[in-house]
Amino acid sequence: MPAPKEFLDFVDSNADAFIQRLSEAVLIKSVSGDPTYRDEVIKMSNWINQQLQAVGVQTHLADLGRHTMDGQDLPLPPAVLGRIGNDPNKKTVLVYGHFDVQPALVSDGWNTDPFKLTILPNGQLVGRGSSDDKGPVLGWLNVLQYHHQTKTPLPVNLRCCFEGMEESGSEGLDDLVKKESQPGGWFDGVDCVCISDNYWLNTRTPVLTYGLRGLSYYKINVEGPARDLHSGVFGRMVHEPMTDLIRVMGTLVDVNGKILIPGVDEMVAGADVEERQLYEKLDYSIKDVEDSIGAATALSDDKVEVLMGRMRMPSLSLHGIEGAFYGAGAKTVIPAKACTPQSPESVLPLVKAHIESEFKKLGTKNKLHLEELHGGTPWVTDINHWNFKAAKIATKAIYNQEPDMTREGGSIPVTLTFAEALGVSVLLLPMGRGDDGAHSTNEKLDRSNYIQGTKLLGTYLYEVSVAQ
């Protein structure tokens, strides 16, 4: 069922007001990862809460308790739960978004004040959180405003879950989601979930996302001397921890991204001709990668290989190496992305066996400790579910384009939480483009993505209401 023409017209004629509201949201420095901004994140919870109430949503500020960050005991910003409609003849859709943002300082290289939304002549709305994830959250508000203002009933029962700790590990959210998914909870009766918090592959073609990689962090610590040593004195007298660590790290991944830990790549079956065709179809080129990284360093000239590397293969990166000059020890934290059917539990023994065996081969007298810091399971869902069908029809209606069906290289752990707690289809329906620069300097959301994206979210609700 298409959205009413009045809705689409309303969005167009209120575009400037919607952008104005996005400015207000960007102005609140809701950086969840920095304790000095915690008040601003809480202010943002309240702002979202008021905005939802103003468009007729029944809300609840869900207290998530306190936590420790940088040695400080801090209140967690409350999650904002919303409910509108309770018609047993309608489907119930849960939408998720987050209103916290990554840190941003002009000195990082922003061309403008990151917390002042700047409208560029080319239509880009530049500001921290414009695309990740205040824009999409406000997209839902815009949809609700039409229905409230014109007294048009929503085609579905809607539930909202907006949080303020996503950029800092969604602290406290898992428990809340599990609790509210119980009978009588805020999410009881939800038929499907829609999350708008990722991006198109490129700058041209809308996307529906049906998979995410999992994430594990492995901490390797090589212990040697009991204290840091005087520079120069001990070179070539003792086994240096850093030398050992670099040696072990060199056995983990090759320069082409292939994981050298026996069994890890092998857990993921190769793609057959049919699966390769899925990637062939995607609107993507090597030039897109090169443009987005600003260098000609893609791992392959074959777009299918590059896309499969991101979407259906595990990856392992080397980084975060710490160790003083002739230091007492050396350590690193290695982030590894996993793909279905891998789980943190199934990969860990392979990683452990490999690292310990490689370290043993070195014949050093230092000691190695391996620790898995935390893990997230990869996720893939059925693209033939009515939730996806509805989103596909809605996308065609708004963009006049077939959406690309993608899997993300990154992780959005809450996706799996919803899927598991509710047992329903979860759809990732991004609003922004691949070059938005979430987490980077000069983050932007294109005006057309914000406005057309608002139409898309609304239209999706209409299509869901009749989908089967």
Add this chain to the structure above:
Amino acid sequence: MPAPKEFLDFVDSNADAFIQRLSEAVLIKSVSGDPTYRDEVIKMSNWINQQLQAVGVQTHLADLGRHTMDGQDLPLPPAVLGRIGNDPNKKTVLVYGHFDVQPALVSDGWNTDPFKLTILPNGQLVGRGSSDDKGPVLGWLNVLQYHHQTKTPLPVNLRCCFEGMEESGSEGLDDLVKKESQPGGWFDGVDCVCISDNYWLNTRTPVLTYGLRGLSYYKINVEGPARDLHSGVFGRMVHEPMTDLIRVMGTLVDVNGKILIPGVDEMVAGADVEERQLYEKLDYSIKDVEDSIGAATALSDDKVEVLMGRMRMPSLSLHGIEGAFYGAGAKTVIPAKACTPQSPESVLPLVKAHIESEFKKLGTKNKLHLEELHGGTPWVTDINHWNFKAAKIATKAIYNQEPDMTREGGSIPVTLTFAEALGVSVLLLPMGRGDDGAHSTNEKLDRSNYIQGTKLLGTYLYEVSVAQ
């Protein structure tokens, strides 16, 4: 010629006053590497200047100009030059020391205030700079005080060069030494040099040092993407700079300290039986290494191998690796110690050829840049020179022990500057023990090393006066 018994008695009966003077010196926070302490370093120049004048030395505060540190334009602390005696029938001895210190904070793990000299019951004088290098500098002052107070002429003409930037690269000193070594300069006519700024091998046996390793820093920079990439998105899509860098670093040195760059270890000829005997004779054991590092991670169980690794072989350490999570580039600065006959100039082409060839083998699309940051030439001198003979006799007189003849694993670049500018024998005559912890927390100088060391420096001057 032995030192007069009155001198030795004077040192013993003035020991407490000498320690009191060391307290005063430690109290001045002359940290040269931190711009906020620059005034204290300059204060220290003036304090040394006054102390020298008080014991009859003609002095000169040598202006070294200004420099930039951490983006700040700062005055360099003046070097203090001293001159006493001009008798053409006496030898002229130049003594060098430095009065600046390494940074120190209680929070680094000091048991006491680092800038308040604490006398422990076991006789240790704990404080920053006690051993490196205020103690030895004050040793010379103590010697001079005896001669001034008792109106005893020195057995030699003495020249002093005390600087305040040693811990920060001896900025400005090279030019000063070269200038003052010219005819008419402060160091004109110098017959030998004595530097007291290193340590015994152990805690038992005094040492004369006749060699130092050189030092080169190689900066490797792997350039990839034009900007940092969104975490997770680009894993296994692009060549990651850090992966490439770790691979290259893994080809430089093995876990046993052997340098894998072809030709580098080979430049240093193997030790014959006779040379091995020099190391056999040294009072050192594997337990000494293990005690000083607090772990059983020595590279060998053979003390000769371990000592030769430190004293006559080059070494290369991996450290200082920087690169963001999916960063635009990755870099490291690699310190390498060289031994005679290696020079920075002769080693660089080998390093460059090896790194470039290993990087090429990787087949990555990223780019590598290698840069040599600065280099210091290794130094070895003749242990049969009268300068060393005098020091050996003096050591036996004071410690009743044959000194160990050592080469240092580290660098004291000013050694080479003096050797080249003056063309005379340079002797390193340490005051402190191997466990003093220079540059570390809880730096100390043993009371007996300070007091006997003062006697040693004085006695050395008497032995030099007659040596041939």
